[in-house]
Amino acid sequence: MFCRPALGIWALSSLVVRHLCLAFFLAVAVTLLPLLTLIVYRLICHPLAWIPGPKLAAISNIWLAHHVRDGRSCELGKTLHKKYGPVVRVGPNEVWFNSGEAFREIYRTLAHGSNGPAVLTAFHRLRKCLWKVGLLLYVT
Numbered sequence: 540m541f542c543r544p545a546l547g548i549w550a551l552s553s554l555v556v557r558h559l560c561l562a563f564f565l566a567v568a569v570t571l572l573p574l575l576t577l578i579v580y581r582l583i584c585h586p587l588a589w590i591p592g593p594k595l596a597a598i599s600n601i602w603l604a605h606h607v608r609d610g611r612s613c614e615l616g617k618t619l620h621k622k623y624g625p626v627v628r629v630g631p632n633e634v635w636f637n638s639g640e641a642f643r644e645i646y647r648t649l650a651h652g653s654n655g656p657a658v659l660t661a662f663h664r665l666r667k668c669l670w671k672v673g674l675l676l677y678v679t
Contacts, residue, residue: 581631592619592628600630 581597582588587598593601619627620637627635628676636642 584617587628587632587634590626590628591623596629597631600633603629603633606635 541648578598582594585597593602606612615629616635616637624642625637627637629635636645637675
């Protein structure tokens with residue numbers, strides 16, 4: 540006579556398969572959800588989101604690293620400024636400018652009437668001092 544397996548074994552194995560599928564789905568969701576959230580943030584909610592540029596560049600620095608590795612950064616700058624204008628976003632936190640006025644504004648010093656670097660220097664001195672005090676208190 541032909542012997543068939545008991546129904547209980549099949550029910551148990553289908554339950555295991557269901558739990559494995561659920562675990563796999565949860566693992567994928569837990570992995571992809573933060574990544575998708577970061578992508579949406581960088582494309583829509585980031586303070587630099589309004590600056591034109593390639594969407595892949597806004598998501599990750601890998602895009603720019605690929606072009607720099609291939610030695611095409613000079614041509615890339617010219618091409619991007621031709622396509623997107625004088626201000627181009629080339630990374631999640633990186634913007635390229637194509638004007639002398641922007642260069643002077645960004646890199647001006649105290650001699651030209653800006654008090655920005657002096658304020659930052661004082662702030663960083665204070666922060667460094669507090670960091671050392673906190674570290675000494677932590678170690679002792």
